[in-house]
Amino acid sequence: MSDFLPHPFWNFSLELYAAEGVADACLDLQERRGCDVNILLFCCWLGASGRPTLTADRLRAILKASDAWQAGIVQPLRAVRRLLKDKPWPGALPETVDAARRRVADAELAAEHAEQIQLAGLHAPMADRDRPLDKRLRAAVGNLGIYAVCLGVVPDSRDRASVVTMMQGTFPTLTRAEIAQVVGT
Secondary structure, eight states, X not given: OTTSOOOHHHHHHHHHHHSTTHHHHHHHHHHHHOOOHHHHHHHHHHHHTTOOOOOHHHHHHHHHHHHHHIIIIIHHHHHHHHHHHHSOOTTSOXXXXXXXXXXXXXXXXXXXXXXXXXXXXXXXXXXXTTSOHXXXXXXXXXXXXXXXXXXXXXXXXXXXXXXXXXXXXXXXTSOHHHHHHHHTO
Protein backbone atom coordinates (compact mmCIF):
# COMPACT_ATOMS: atom_id res chain seq x y z
CA MET A 1 0.00 0.00 0.00
CA SER A 2 1.35 3.39 -0.93
CA ASP A 3 0.63 5.09 2.41
CA PHE A 4 2.97 2.71 4.27
CA LEU A 5 6.39 4.06 5.14
CA PRO A 6 9.00 2.22 3.10
CA HIS A 7 11.42 0.11 5.08
CA PRO A 8 13.80 -2.74 4.16
CA PHE A 9 12.21 -5.01 6.80
CA TRP A 10 8.71 -4.39 5.44
CA ASN A 11 9.83 -5.04 1.87
CA PHE A 12 11.64 -8.22 2.96
CA SER A 13 8.54 -9.38 4.83
CA LEU A 14 6.24 -8.88 1.86
CA GLU A 15 8.57 -10.91 -0.36
CA LEU A 16 9.17 -13.66 2.17
CA TYR A 17 5.50 -13.99 3.14
CA ALA A 18 4.61 -14.36 -0.56
CA ALA A 19 7.18 -17.15 -1.08
CA GLU A 20 5.82 -20.65 -1.57
CA GLY A 21 4.49 -22.12 1.67
CA VAL A 22 5.81 -19.37 3.94
CA ALA A 23 2.43 -17.82 4.81
CA ASP A 24 1.06 -21.25 5.78
CA ALA A 25 4.19 -22.04 7.82
CA CYS A 26 3.96 -18.72 9.69
CA LEU A 27 0.24 -19.07 10.33
CA ASP A 28 0.74 -22.64 11.53
CA LEU A 29 3.29 -21.43 14.09
CA GLN A 30 0.96 -18.56 15.05
CA GLU A 31 -2.00 -20.86 15.64
CA ARG A 32 -0.21 -23.80 17.25
CA ARG A 33 2.55 -22.02 19.17
CA GLY A 34 1.28 -18.49 19.72
CA CYS A 35 4.03 -16.96 17.59
CA ASP A 36 3.79 -13.39 16.36
CA VAL A 37 4.27 -13.62 12.59
CA ASN A 38 6.08 -10.26 12.62
CA ILE A 39 8.60 -11.62 15.12
CA LEU A 40 9.12 -14.71 12.95
CA LEU A 41 9.76 -12.47 9.94
CA PHE A 42 11.98 -10.20 12.04
CA CYS A 43 14.13 -13.16 13.10
CA CYS A 44 14.52 -14.15 9.45
CA TRP A 45 15.30 -10.58 8.31
CA LEU A 46 17.95 -10.05 10.95
CA GLY A 47 19.76 -13.22 9.91
CA ALA A 48 19.29 -12.76 6.15
CA SER A 49 20.67 -9.22 6.27
CA GLY A 50 23.84 -10.37 8.03
CA ARG A 51 23.01 -9.02 11.45
CA PRO A 52 24.20 -10.94 14.52
CA THR A 53 22.03 -13.48 16.30
CA LEU A 54 19.75 -12.07 18.98
CA THR A 55 20.34 -12.80 22.62
CA ALA A 56 17.45 -14.09 24.71
CA ASP A 57 17.59 -10.95 26.88
CA ARG A 58 17.45 -8.66 23.83
CA LEU A 59 14.58 -10.60 22.30
CA ARG A 60 12.64 -10.57 25.58
CA ALA A 61 12.92 -6.76 25.66
CA ILE A 62 11.71 -6.58 22.06
CA LEU A 63 8.85 -8.98 22.82
CA LYS A 64 7.71 -6.84 25.73
CA ALA A 65 7.04 -3.91 23.39
CA SER A 66 5.72 -6.09 20.59
CA ASP A 67 3.40 -8.09 22.86
CA ALA A 68 1.73 -4.91 24.09
CA TRP A 69 1.05 -3.79 20.51
CA GLN A 70 -0.18 -7.24 19.53
CA ALA A 71 -2.51 -7.54 22.53
CA GLY A 72 -3.88 -4.02 22.35
CA ILE A 73 -4.15 -3.46 18.61
CA VAL A 74 -3.41 -6.37 16.25
CA GLN A 75 -5.18 -9.23 18.01
CA PRO A 76 -8.44 -7.29 18.56
CA LEU A 77 -8.48 -6.31 14.87
CA ARG A 78 -7.77 -9.94 13.90
CA ALA A 79 -10.61 -11.12 16.15
CA VAL A 80 -13.08 -8.70 14.54
CA ARG A 81 -11.93 -9.66 11.04
CA ARG A 82 -12.38 -13.36 11.82
CA LEU A 83 -15.76 -12.74 13.41
CA LEU A 84 -16.94 -10.92 10.29
CA LYS A 85 -15.63 -13.76 8.13
CA ASP A 86 -16.75 -16.79 10.12
CA LYS A 87 -20.04 -15.85 11.77
CA PRO A 88 -23.30 -15.45 9.88
CA TRP A 89 -24.89 -12.04 10.41
CA PRO A 90 -28.66 -12.47 9.89
CA GLY A 91 -30.27 -9.43 8.37
CA ALA A 92 -26.99 -7.98 7.11
CA LEU A 93 -26.23 -7.89 3.44
CA PRO A 94 -23.28 -10.20 2.78
CA GLU A 95 -21.70 -7.50 0.59
CA THR A 96 -21.69 -5.00 3.45
CA VAL A 97 -20.28 -7.53 5.92
CA ASP A 98 -17.57 -8.40 3.41
CA ALA A 99 -16.77 -4.71 2.87
CA ALA A 100 -16.47 -4.20 6.63
CA ARG A 101 -14.22 -7.28 6.89
CA ARG A 102 -11.94 -5.92 4.14
CA ARG A 103 -11.64 -2.56 5.93
CA VAL A 104 -10.78 -4.28 9.20
CA ALA A 105 -8.24 -6.44 7.31
CA ASP A 106 -6.69 -3.24 5.92
CA ALA A 107 -6.48 -1.81 9.45
CA GLU A 108 -4.91 -5.07 10.68
CA LEU A 109 -2.30 -4.87 7.91
CA ALA A 110 -1.55 -1.24 8.81
CA ALA A 111 -1.10 -2.27 12.44
CA GLU A 112 1.26 -5.06 11.36
CA HIS A 113 3.26 -2.52 9.35
CA ALA A 114 3.46 -0.20 12.35
CA GLU A 115 4.70 -3.10 14.48
CA GLN A 116 7.40 -3.90 11.95
CA ILE A 117 8.65 -0.31 11.91
CA GLN A 118 8.68 -0.41 15.72
CA LEU A 119 10.62 -3.70 15.73
CA ALA A 120 13.25 -2.36 13.34
CA GLY A 121 13.60 0.71 15.54
CA LEU A 122 14.07 -1.39 18.65
CA HIS A 123 16.86 -3.52 17.21
CA ALA A 124 18.63 -3.09 13.91
CA PRO A 125 22.39 -3.37 14.23
CA MET A 126 24.38 -2.77 11.06
CA ALA A 127 23.70 -5.22 8.26
CA ASP A 128 26.58 -7.18 6.74
CA ARG A 129 25.59 -8.38 3.28
CA ASP A 130 29.12 -9.77 2.87
CA ARG A 131 28.60 -12.18 5.75
CA PRO A 132 28.76 -15.71 4.32
CA LEU A 133 25.40 -17.20 3.43
CA ASP A 134 25.81 -20.17 5.77
CA LYS A 135 26.41 -17.80 8.70
CA ARG A 136 23.36 -15.75 7.78
CA LEU A 137 21.28 -18.95 7.64
CA ARG A 138 22.60 -20.02 11.05
CA ALA A 139 21.81 -16.57 12.48
CA ALA A 140 18.22 -16.66 11.16
CA VAL A 141 17.66 -20.20 12.48
CA GLY A 142 19.34 -19.22 15.75
CA ASN A 143 17.02 -16.23 16.12
CA LEU A 144 14.01 -18.49 15.65
CA GLY A 145 15.46 -20.87 18.23
CA ILE A 146 15.87 -18.01 20.71
CA TYR A 147 12.25 -17.04 20.01
CA ALA A 148 11.15 -20.61 20.80
CA VAL A 149 13.09 -20.42 24.09
CA CYS A 150 11.43 -17.10 24.95
CA LEU A 151 8.02 -18.66 24.27
CA GLY A 152 8.87 -21.77 26.29
CA VAL A 153 8.38 -23.94 23.21
CA VAL A 154 10.32 -27.13 22.58
CA PRO A 155 10.22 -27.39 18.77
CA ASP A 156 8.72 -30.56 17.34
CA SER A 157 9.03 -31.97 13.83
CA ARG A 158 6.14 -29.84 12.57
CA ASP A 159 7.79 -26.69 13.92
CA ARG A 160 11.08 -27.62 12.27
CA ALA A 161 9.30 -28.28 8.96
CA SER A 162 7.76 -24.80 9.16
CA VAL A 163 11.19 -23.31 9.86
CA VAL A 164 12.67 -25.14 6.87
CA THR A 165 9.93 -23.68 4.67
CA MET A 166 10.59 -20.20 6.03
CA MET A 167 14.32 -20.60 5.46
CA GLN A 168 13.73 -21.77 1.89
CA GLY A 169 11.88 -18.52 1.26
CA THR A 170 14.56 -16.52 3.04
CA PHE A 171 17.50 -18.22 1.31
CA PRO A 172 16.16 -19.43 -2.05
CA THR A 173 19.64 -20.23 -3.42
CA LEU A 174 20.22 -22.89 -0.76
CA THR A 175 18.92 -26.42 -1.16
CA ARG A 176 16.31 -27.88 1.13
CA ALA A 177 18.91 -30.40 2.33
CA GLU A 178 21.38 -27.63 3.26
CA ILE A 179 18.67 -25.82 5.18
CA ALA A 180 17.32 -28.98 6.84
CA GLN A 181 20.78 -29.83 8.10
CA VAL A 182 21.06 -26.47 9.89
CA VAL A 183 17.48 -26.65 11.19
CA GLY A 184 18.06 -30.16 12.46
CA THR A 185 15.40 -32.12 10.64
